[in-house]
Amino acid sequence: MPEAGGAPSPEAPGGPPRIEAVEPIERAEVIVCSPGRNFVTLRLTTRSGITGLGDATLNGRELAVAAYLRDHVAPTLIGRDATRIEDTWQYLYRGGYWRRGPVTMTAIAAVDTALWDILGKRAGLPVHELLGGRSRDGVTVYGHANGEDVAELLDQVATYLERGYRAVRAQVGVPGLRSTYGVSRDKLFYEPADAAIPTENLWSTERYLRAIPAALGAVRERFGFEFALLHDVHHRLSPIEAARLGRSLEACDLFWMEDPVPAELQEGYRLIRQHTTTPIATGEVLTSIWDCRTLIEEQLIDYIRTSVVHAGGITHQRRIAAFADTYRVRTGSHGATDLSPVCLAAALHLDIAIPNFGIQEYMRHSEETDAVFPHSYRFADGMLQPGADPGLGVTIDDGLAARFPYRPASLPVNRRLDGSMHDW
Ligand code: CS2
Ligand code: MG
Numbered sequence: 260m261p262e263a264g265g266a267p268s269p270e271a272p273g274g275p276p277r278i279e280a281v282e283p284i285e286r287a288e289v290i291v292c293s294p295g296r297n298f299v300t301l302r303l304t305t306r307s308g309i310t311g312l313g314d315a316t317l318n319g320r321e322l323a324v325a326a327y328l329r330d331h332v333a334p335t336l337i338g339r340d341a342t343r344i345e346d347t348w349q350y351l352y353r354g355g356y357w358r359r360g361p362v363t364m365t366a367i368a369a370v371d372t373a374l375w376d377i378l379g380k381r382a383g384l385p386v387h388e389l390l391g392g393r394s395r396d397g398v399t400v401y402g403h404a405n406g407e408d409v410a411e412l413l414d415q416v417a418t419y420l421e422r423g424y425r426a427v428r429a430q431v432g433v434p435g436l437r438s439t440y441g442v443s444r445d446k447l448f449y450e451p452a453d454a455a456i457p458t459e460n461l462w463s464t465e466r467y468l469r470a471i472p473a474a475l476g477a478v479r480e481r482f483g484f485e486f487a488l489l490h491d492v493h494h495r496l497s498p499i500e501a502a503r504l505g506r507s508l509e510a511c512d513l514f515w516m517e518d519p520v521p522a523e524l525q526e527g528y529r530l531i532r533q534h535t536t537t538p539i540a541t542g543e544v545l546t547s548i549w550d551c552r553t554l555i556e557e558q559l560i561d562y563i564r565t566s567v568v569h570a571g572g573i574t575h576q577r578r579i580a581a582f583a584d585t586y587r588v589r590t591g592s593h594g595a596t597d598l599s600p601v602c603l604a605a606a607l608h609l610d611i612a613i614p615n616f617g618i619q620e621y622m623r624h625s626e627e628t629d630a631v632f633p634h635s636y637r638f639a640d641g642m643l644q645p646g647a648d649p650g651l652g653v654t655i656d657d658g659l660a661a662r663f664p665y666r667p668a669s670l671p672v673n674r675r676l677d678g679s680m681h682d683w
Contacts, residue, residue, distance in 0.1 A: 280340035282307065282381065287333035289315070289325050292660035295625035296450055297321045297668055298599045298632075300655055301328055301369035303377065305341050311376035312653055313369030314568045314602035317361055318452055318595075319669045327366045336370065342381070344374045348574045364546035364571050371572025372605050372651070379650035386608040387645055390577065397642030398610040400594070400621035401426035401489055401514075403449055405442045408432055409474050413481055415446055425641035426487035426514060426618055431474040436461045440493055440671060448625045450596055451670055458671040462681045464500060472507045479511050487514035487618065494518045494544075494682050495673070498527035505535030514618065515540040515562055515591065521682045528559035538562065543593035546570050548579045555586050562591035562617045568602040569593070573609055580613045589617030596622045600632035604653045607636055607645035619643065631660045 286304040291297070299315040317324045332351065339347060351367045352358065379386045387393065402419045404427045406412030412431045419427045430441035438460050443449040475490060490513060496504065501519030508516065517540045520527040531539065540562035545551055546569055554560045563583045567576045580590050590613065592606045603621075610616045621643060624632075634653040635646025646652040673681045 280338065282309070282341040282377065284336050284339050284341050287328075287336045289329050289333070290655060290657070290660060291321065291325050291665045292631060292663045293666050294627035294631040294660065294663040295448070296452060296596060296628070297665055298628070299325050299328075299369075300599065300601060301373050302655065303336065303341065303370070303373040305377060309341070309377050309380050311341070311373035311380070312601045312651065312655060313372035313374075313376070313572070314599040314605070315365055315369035316568060316597055316599050316602070317365045318597035320362065321665070323362050324365045324369075327362050328369060332366050332370060341374055341377045344371065344378065344574060347371070347374060348572065352571065352575075359547050359549070361544070361546050361569055364575075365569055368568050368570065368572035368575070371574045372567060372601065375573045375605070375608075376650040376653075383649045385645060385647050385649060386573070386605070386651055387612045390573075390608060390612040393611050394614055395611060395616065397640070397644055398607050398616070398619050399425055399641060400619045400638070400643050401428050401487065403428050403430070403441075403622055405430040405446070405449070406432065407442060408434075409477050412474055413477060416478055416482055418446070420482060420486060423639070423641045424486070426489065428489040428491060428517075428620075429475060429478050430491060431470060433463065433466045433470045435466055436463060440673065441491060447623055448596065449622055450625075452597065452668040453671065454669060455667040457669040460671045460673045461676060462495065462673045463676050464496065467495070468500065468504060468507075471504065472511075475508060475511045475513070484512055488512070489514045489517065489540075489618075491517040492519045494521045496520055498524070498530040501527070502531045502534035505531060505537035505539070508537050509535065513537050517541065517564070518543065525553055525559075528554060529557070532559055540564050540591050543569070548575065548582055551579060551583070555583050555588050558586050558588065560588060562589050564591045564593050564620075566593040566598055566602065567605040567609065568598050573605055576606075576609060577613065580609070580615060584613070584615035587615075589615045591617045592619055594620030594622060596624055596628075600624060600628065600634045600636075601651065601653050601655075603643075604634055604636055604645060604651040607643055608651065611645055627663065631656050631663065
């Protein structure tokens with residue numbers, strides 16, 4: 260039966276005659292720019308002139324997603340009905356032979372996010388109202404305090420608490436290693452993709468395991484327990500090492516210990532769980548609900564950290580959150596600087612609406628990034644507010660973006676003291 264306002268049309272892309280598109284997509288543009296760091300942005304424009312933005316940034320692999328979008332996805336979008344968000348997701352995911360993986364899921368995410376933006380603008384409503392409306396007053400975020408040593412870390416924690424943060428992630432340099440991932444030169448704007456050819460960091464599990472309990476213990480001793488304290492292991496331990504770390508941090512009352520073991524070693528979480536009550540978060544490199552299934556079903560984690568941009572957009576991230584809620588697992592969306600303001604806005608609209616939101620990562624973008632992507636979200640009192648503009652509330656300044664061309668930039672790699680490769 261035809262939809263309201265629609266009649267069968269022979270013009271629909273591919274296949275038999277379909278219901279006429281309510282809001283046909285006319286243009287799909289992929290914009291690559293580097294205002295402080297690289298971003299890939301998809302802009303869809305409908306026949307009636309509504310535009311929607313989607314983040315398509317995959318750190319260090321940006322051009323792979325740009326090509327995937329331009330060469331394989333964009334041609335299938337022209338003429339498609341922008342109001343068919345779920346169907347477009349199914350078309351791109353279920354319709355595809357090659358599934359999942361970061362490149363594919365980031366491209367799908369960009370399309371999906373742009374379609375939600377368009378829907379919000381058509382309706383004249385911010386996306387979170389379309390997702391069911393507010394479930395909370397604001398989105399609690401955590402900032403990144405880090406220091407070369409414990410003294411610098413304590414200074415940085417103080418800075419974040421003074422700025423009103425209610426939650427702080429603490430990372431510290433490991434004594435005897437010349438650099439440690441997560442510890443940056445610039446304290447407010449952290450950018451890990453620092454060189455065209457990957458920088459080589461040094462790693463020692465033994466030294467790390469000695470340094471962290473002392474550093475986090477010093478944070479609690481100085482600042483007390485009235486704020487959430489988080490720590491990111493960056494996938495670097497074996498399950499028994501992670502179990503030991505989790506146990507040694509129990510007195511610090513962590514909000515979470517993040518990514519204790521490599522993402523492909525999900526069985527390892529069973530062992531960690533048997534040994535420690537420190538809450539566990541993972542998921543920033545997982546790209547679909549199927550990647551999270553065992554972790555959630557077996558309640559091996561407390562927070563799922565998949566993001567809108569790397570896990571299939573608002574549509575799929577919402578599905579992951581709903582699945583996680585069934586098992587009392589909460590969300591803690593990835594929000595490093597490589598997730599653009601478009602992704603951050605999309606995450607905030609979802610965070611504020613879903614029942615099982617836990618916390619949102621918030622690494623501030625540089626001034627250049629914020630200038631290229633004017634946005635309506637705002638930080639106050641340790642929380643972000645998505646704003647009330649229709650859609651996502653983010654635009655892109657094309658002229659300014661063009662002044663920041665793409666520059667190759669990679670994440671570092673990690674070698675042990677004997678020169679062998681260690682997990683990222
Ligand atoms: C980190 C990030 O934010 C985090 O939790 O793990 O620094 C992450 O490594 C980068 O976003 C990778 O692109
Ligand atoms: Mg992380």
